[in-house]
Amino acid sequence: MLKNMNENKVSVKQDYIKGGTQKDFYNESERESWDCPYCKSDSSIILDTDRGLSVVRCNKCELIYTNPRAKDSEHNYFGDVDVFENEARLIFKNQKPHHRDRNYIYELKKIKKIKPSGKMLDVGSNMGFFMRKAREFGYDVEGVEPSPSLAKLSREKWGLIIHNAFLESANLEEKSFDIITLIDVFEHVTNPKEMLDACNKLLKDDGIIVIKVPNGDYNHFKMKLGKITGMGYSMDIWDCYEHVVHYTPKTFNNMISSCNYKIQKFIIPLPIHTPIWADLVGHYYLHTSPFILDWKRITLRNIFYYIGKMERVFCKKIRFGPDLMFVIKKKHIV
Numbered sequence: 001m002l003k004n005m006n007e008n009k010v011s012v013k014q015d016y017i018k019g020g021t022q023k024d025f026y027n028e029s030e031r032e033s034w035d036c037p038y039c040k041s042d043s044s045i046i047l048d049t050d051r052g053l054s055v056v057r058c059n060k061c062e063l064i065y066t067n068p069r070a071k072d073s074e075h076n077y078f079g080d081v082d083v084f085e086n087e088a089r090l091i092f093k094n095q096k097p098h099h100r101d102r103n104y105i106y107e108l109k110k111i112k113k114i115k116p117s118g119k120m121l122d123v124g125s126n127m128g129f130f131m132r133k134a135r136e137f138g139y140d141v142e143g144v145e146p147s148p149s150l151a152k153l154s155r156e157k158w159g160l161i162i163h164n165a166f167l168e169s170a171n172l173e174e175k176s177f178d179i180i181t182l183i184d185v186f187e188h189v190t191n192p193k194e195m196l197d198a199c200n201k202l203l204k205d206d207g208i209i210v211i212k213v214p215n216g217d218y219n220h221f222k223m224k225l226g227k228i229t230g231m232g233y234s235m236d237i238w239d240c241y242e243h244v245v246h247y248t249p250k251t252f253n254n255m256i257s258s259c260n261y262k263i264q265k266f267i268i269p270l271p272i273h274t275p276i277w278a279d280l281v282g283h284y285y286l287h288t289s290p291f292i293l294d295w296k297r298i299t300l301r302n303i304f305y306y307i308g309k310m311e312r313v314f315c316k317k318i319r320f321g322p323d324l325m326f327v328i329k330k331k332h333i334v
Ligand SMILES: [Zn+2]
Pocket: 036, 037, 038, 039, 040, 041, 058, 059, 060, 061, 062, 063
């Protein structure tokens, strides 16, 4: 036992592997430039740089996006199936919760109030962690996951129905879903308008789409704070190796309005407490770090979350809510 623990500790400290193909630095041949994915303007200002990539804000529409971005960032999760399986082994055995389970339950409770039942499509379903909870809430769930490794694990470990494809090429029946969810997914999407159009075809006329994204205004605020305090580059604020667009309430509304949707409900979801103790326990996904080990960040996130909830009522800009969750519906539906 002790030997195993020591082995884990050593291997994790040397090179912790998350299973994906993300890198610490992207050189010129590994990055690509693109125009603003909302208005197609090529004029922008740089807000931040990280890992050889830049976070910019469009001068025309204010959309914050990663440019240049990592080439083929959509394939980040096409990693090795054994690494993914090992990483989440105790969750698959139902011995440990996922560290985001409390977030998923909170989000599903919100969805349940709006659509208590029906056919749900989870886009970018990863290893099926959100879907397994949605199934417990009584939804008839299907997932779309482009990564062969993640799709395989979701089917084998949870018995879920997974379409192993990008949404646009998944060949699903039109107007067949009551709910489409993109939980922590839309910020990875390099063709957001095409994705929203594809969802529109699959959604029933009275259906809803639930999209949860990190808050660009919050990250921008955190970036400024990080630069003042000198802690900025240790915080990995933008996750720009995989997050290609950093939506704010304003730019999100612009994006979905242009694709014939309107916002039905806007929620500040619970903050995600990312585990920091991988080097102690030998795995990353399994449950949140104990409060005592990460009390400063957990406390700060919770404070920001409550301020964000107040901002949602009183302000246009949400600087403190770490994440944004939108329930949207087709525009022509009253
Ligand atoms: Zn733009």
